[in-house]
Amino acid sequence: MLITRKVEFSASHVCRNPRFSEEENRAAFGAAANPHGHGHNYVLEVTLEGTPDPVTGMVLDLKRLKEILSREVVEVYDHRFLNREVAPFDRVIPTAENIAIDIWNRLEPHLNGASGRLHGVRLWETPDLCVDYFGGAA
């Protein structure tokens, strides 16, 4: 069984490769390369896979999931400039792909129990662009 919980955070970022010229950055990232950054209301959907506990009827106590998402993701990312304030984005370009992978890496150690194992993360950067990551080689 899969269960999905959604959280939101707002953050700014800039997508530039320091080894690229201005023209190459512009060609690769468009307006996302504007040097002072810009922001998004990110929406994160976290999906767990598991079997309901026979006593509680739940895959995972959603209160606990909410606490984990809040502590590991929202408190870290919300209202931050990712390139300046959230590792590893001082050296990794904070594209939606890399943010989804980082969120997986932050959550997975807390969601790998017998019930409620992390199945996937879906990160919406805008209502028209999302990334799904299911762990493993990206």
Place this chain on the structure above:
Amino acid sequence: MIRVTRRYRFSASHRLHAPELSDTENRALYGQCNNPFGHGHNYEIAVSVRGPVDERTGRVVDLAALDGLVERQVLAPFDHRNLNEDVEALRATVPTSENLGRELIRRLKQNWHAVFPPGGPCLEKVAVAETSRNAFEVSAYEIE
């Protein structure tokens, strides 16, 4: 595994009518969608792409290149058109969302490698929503 999904919109009209069926059968099968002069939708499509994250850009797919491909192959020929009349490939089919989804896969696959070289991002699937109440997903692997 990582997947990037991008949404696009176009507005078009169509009429569902199977020439092999009688008028009564068409009416029973397609209901209002069989009304003789057609009707329109604000279509929303979601294009999903898989591939490795390019280490230089942190991206699976160059979104400007994907947008350009979808614009040329789908939005320009479909937007504000009558799908039964204006899209050659759909003339011989009933332009249901199922058939539309298959045509979108064909168009994107046929022109994919002109934009994305082999070893780069691959088209995985397209989802078509005629209205917000339904969605049809077609895998790129089911269509030649």
